Amino acid sequence: MQEIFIDIKSLDMDGRGVGHLENEDGSPGKVIFVEGALPGERVSFETTRKKKNWEAGRLRTLQRASSMRVEPTCRHFGVCGGCSMQHLEPGAQVAMKGRVLEDNLKHIGKVKAEMIMRPMYGPTWDYRYRARLSVRNVPKKGGVLVGFHERGSSFVADITTCEILPDHVARLLVPLRELIGALSIINELPQIEVAIGEESTVMVLRIMAPLTPSDETLLKAFADQWGIHWWLQTKGPDTAQPYYPAPDGPGYKELYYTLPEFGIRMPFKPTDFTQVNHHINRVLVAKALRLLDVQPEDRVADLFCGLGNFTLPLATQAREVVGIEGSTALTTRALDNARANGLADKTAFSTRNLFEVTKGHLVALGKFDRMLVDPPRDGAMALAVALAELRETHEHLMPQRIVYVSCSPSTLARDAGILVHQAGYVMKKAGVVNMFPHTSHVESIGVFELGEKPVPASDNAACVPVDLPAASDAVA
Structure with a gap:
């Protein structure tokens, strides 16, 4: 052929x-x-x-x-689906991501930022402080496999090392195979969640059958040898609990990360959402706050606040910060973190489904001078629409500046179109954040300032939201 x-x-x-x-x-x-x-x-x-x-x-x-x-660094590149761009020079990877962001803004949102910011860089290797490792017993391949999925497949890749995991975790891939191969629940352990903090590394075993005394002995010996903490998860993420070392016993260290520039210490559970790349998270938080330009008298909203990753640093600068998240468990832990950092008097947290937020909800929340938005991949379309409706009837409540942190350039572009064409914001700046080197994942940030009131939506054809295209259709 x-x-x-x-x-x-x-x-x-x-x-x-x-x-x-x-x-x-x-x-x-x-x-x-x-x-x-x-x-x-x-x-x-x-x-x-x-x-x-x-x-x-x-x-x-x-x-x-x-x-x-360039020559890929990882010997498993092309088989393992954890990375897809190791064959492209790192600087060129970031340039490509910048083009993806600009193309999405242009074609989906019909907007153009007045300024494209310099990309935010960080370490390109050993950066992944969170990971979900799949586990499968595959006798045809020699026994237990522990790692990421094969590219484009549900099979677990046969890997023995990983260049994007910190070295002390990467070198455990083979010992983990041997450990799980010796457990009685070898076929009842589908995944291991890894979470790394400042002083501890936690591995959460998703187990679907009880441990035997022999299993417990093996797990404890492994933890002692390699200096890790075991948690056990029997069902959903909420069932994850510390196993060994015990929280009140010797050797136990709390899982936390820090934001030194703001004097913040952030405890978290291994199943909580936290940023994968701790170094870039510090850079991102500092940059977002500079862009938001918070003044001491400002009242600020942090929407999709999670554990308070932005809320607590904001509270060191603003008069008051209101963090809103869809999970009561998260807002409760965010409040605990605020108390632990001495910021409870400047923060307030509430639980609300921000995917269904309306103008009425915004009116009830009152005036915010600044707003930080950090949604998941689905974006913040309901919020953007609510702000557009708020502009029509309660212009005095509109935040003067919005900083939007995004993990999906397509939903950022969609929401930017609504904010610009319907709510009357001007997109002052946009740029990419290289949170996930060697992958095609694009983290980005946009800055919006309140501009002139737009013409009524019925007269503005650009206001009509459109369905987001699939990745291949967007490029074609």
């Missing part, structure tokens, strides 16, 4: 090279997404999925290599 070569022009949101087949007249034809290919390269590919208007495939032959191509 004759190989067909195409020129790769760009990368899509999944880090795949994008090119086109040629029509008979030489014009661009069907879009091809090639895993492992980079812009500027000429490649042939093996098709893995075919649709009428596009195909997806894997790189087969590299006829012309990009100057940005």
Whole structure:
């Protein structure tokens, strides 16, 4: 079968090279997404999925290599699905993510930031302080496997090391295999959640059967040898509890991270959401607060506040900070953290489903001078719409500045379109945060300032929300 070569022009949101087949007249034809290919390269590919208007495939032959191509550091690259971009020079990875953000703002939100900020960088290796490791007993592959899924598969990758995990965790992958292989519940232990703090490393075993006395002896010996803490989880995340060392016993150390610039010490549970990259989290918090430009007399809202990652630093600068989150368990722990850091008198926390927030809710909350928004991947569309409606009837309650921290450029772009075209904000700045080096994940941040009141929504065609496209459709 004759190989067909195409020129790769760009990368899509999944880090795949994008090119086109040629029509008979030489014009661009069907879009091809090639895993492992980079812009500027000429490649042939093996098709893995075919649709009428596009195909997806894997790189087969590299006829012309990009100057940005580098040798992957990890020996498991291409098999393990934990990283997809190790073959691209780190600076070029960040540039690609910046382009993804700008393209999403332009095509989805129909907005353009007045200024694109310099990307926020950090360590590119040993950075992942949270991980969910899958566990499978696969006799055909020699026994127990512990690691991430294979790329594009539900199978567990056969890995013995990991370059993005801190070294003291990466070197446990093989000992963990041996430990689990010796347990009676070898087939009843589907995953291990890893959470690393300043003084302790916790591994949460998801167990679906009781431990035997022999199992308990093996787990305790492993913890003592490698200096880790075991938690056990029998059902959902809320069932996770410390096992060994016992919280009131010798050797137990609380799980926490710090934000030294603000004097904050943040305890957390291993199943709580915290940022994967502690170094970048510190940079991000400091940058977000500078962009928000909080004044001592300001009342600030921190929406989707979680454990108070932004709330508590904000409380060191503002008159009052109100943290709102959808989970009572999280807001309770956020309040505990505020008390532990001596900031309870400047913070207030409440539980509310922010995916259903309305103008009425905002009116009841009162005037906020500044607002920080840090939603999950689904974004904050309901909030953006509520702010647009608030502008029509209660303009005096509108926050003057909003800083929006996003883990999805497409939902940020969608919400930015509403904030700009309906609520009358101006997008002053935007930029990317390299929270997840060597992956296609794009963390970003946008800054909005209140501008002139827009024309009524019925006269503004750009206000109509649109469905977000799939990653491949967005690029095509």
